[in-house]
Amino acid sequence: MKKIFVMFVSFVLILGFSSISTGVAEAKEKVVTYKNCTELNKVYKGGVARSSSVKNKGGKTKYKPFVSEALYDANKKSDRDKDLIACER
Structure with missing residues (x-):
């Protein structure tokens, strides 16, 4: 159960950071x-x-x-x- 929870949290964090970084790249181009x-x-x-x-x-x-x-x-x-x-x- 603990392994599944850790994997789920890791997945959510990776997904969250990847969406944040793409938003910054789009806003960079002036x-x-x-x-x-x-x-x-x-x-x-x-x-x-x-x-x-x-x-x-x-x-x-x-x-x-x-x-x-x-x-x-x-x-x-x-x-x-x-x-x-x-x-x-």
Whole structure:
């Protein structure tokens, strides 16, 4: 009986800590709208991509873009060639 109780408490604690840590990770990503590509590239050298599967239409780039759907959506105006990568370099 004691083993079952210890296993149950352990399971509840593990489940509780895992849900707390995912909530912190989601709240960490702060979405910022940048004034222009110069400002965005100071923080994200390769620009911001909407997803990891998008391809650059503009040719070869120097840096790999940071992937964030929310950040891309906030800075969509900076994607001139509409390839779902804002301010790629």
